[in-house]
Amino acid sequence: MSPDARAKFGKHKGKTWSWINKYDWKYLQWAKLNVPNLFEENPQTRSVSVDQKWGKPTPAPSVSKEVPPERDDNDPNSSSFMYNIAKRMLDNGEL
Helix, strand or coil, X not given: CCCCCEECCCCCCCCEHHHHHHHCHHHHHHHHHHXXXXXXXXXXXXXXHHHHHCCCCCCCCCXXXXXXXXXXXXXXXXXXXXXXXXXXXXXXXXX
16 A cells, blocks of 8 residues: 555545644554555545645535524513522522
């Protein structure tokens, strides 16, 4: 196997055999037994666009912002309701 062969998938996807051998050699031992087709045989056939994208972060998916519920001091499940109770108890010396 060529030291320039790259992992096709897994936790070291895109990394070369030589890099994995240097930094995580136990993974190579495991892969020999469990994943026979982990590495690409001909890394020279990789397209330039794939190599250019390798290692670059992907943009985060757009997230719709939820509108928070309106504050309700009379709702017993709201934090402001509990805060007001605790504040009154502190003011009255009950805590």
